[in-house]
Amino acid sequence: xxxxxxxxxxxxxxxxxxxxxxxxxxxxxxxxxxxxxxxxxxxxxxxxxxxxxxxxxxxxxxxxxxxxxxxxxxxxxxxxxxxxxxxxxxxxxxxxxxxxxxxxxxxxxxxxxxxxxxxxxxxxxxxxxxxxxxxxxxxxxxxxxxxxxxxxxxxxxxxxxxxxxxx
Numbered sequence: 001x002x003x004x005x006x007x008x009x010x011x012x013x014x015x016x017x018x019x020x021x022x023x024x025x026x027x028x029x030x031x032x033x034x035x036x037x038x039x040x041x042x043x044x045x046x047x048x049x050x051x052x053x054x055x056x057x058x059x060x061x062x063x064x065x066x067x068x069x070x071x072x073x074x075x076x077x078x079x080x081x082x083x084x085x086x087x088x089x090x091x092x093x094x095x096x097x098x099x100x101x102x103x104x105x106x107x108x109x110x111x112x113x114x115x116x117x118x119x120x121x122x123x124x125x126x127x128x129x130x131x132x133x134x135x136x137x138x139x140x141x142x143x144x145x146x147x148x149x150x151x152x153x154x155x156x157x158x159x160x161x162x163x164x165x166x167x
Contacts, residue, residue: 037103056133088119
């Protein structure tokens with residue numbers, strides 16, 4: 001038996017956007033598989049990852065001509081990756097997506113998010129020193145998640161692809 005609209009559970013605890021409360025229900029006609037971004041938005045806000053990364057990058061753009069701040073661009077890109085959009089090419093379609101806009105603190109009727117070209121320029125902006133600073137910022141973020149920092153951390157990085165097939 002289907003629950004009535006009044007009895008449909010909601011996802012509680014979502015932060016408001018532009019002073020308006022956000023309520024996630026599971027009974028609507030217009031559904032999005034990217035609704036989890038609203039939860040990720042809250043986590044990113046608490047951790048401040050985009051702000052940490054932006055602090056490591058020099059922004060050469062003329063401040064008076066900037067439409068999208070580096071923190072917004074990086075946050076949008078992080079959310080895209082988290083939602084499974086591994087390429088920046090999807091930004092041109094997602095920049096108008098209502099869930100992405102809400103996750104980026106914009107109401108659906110507000111202006112579009114940044115374009116693929118803006119994301120590409122931002123991804124190519126940091127030089128080697130900025131990338132090192134960004135890496136160190138992420139290590140600091142990770143270490144700050146412990147009450148007591150471990151004596152050692154093992155990073156098992158293996159970029160080889162070993163396809164395994166069953167016969």
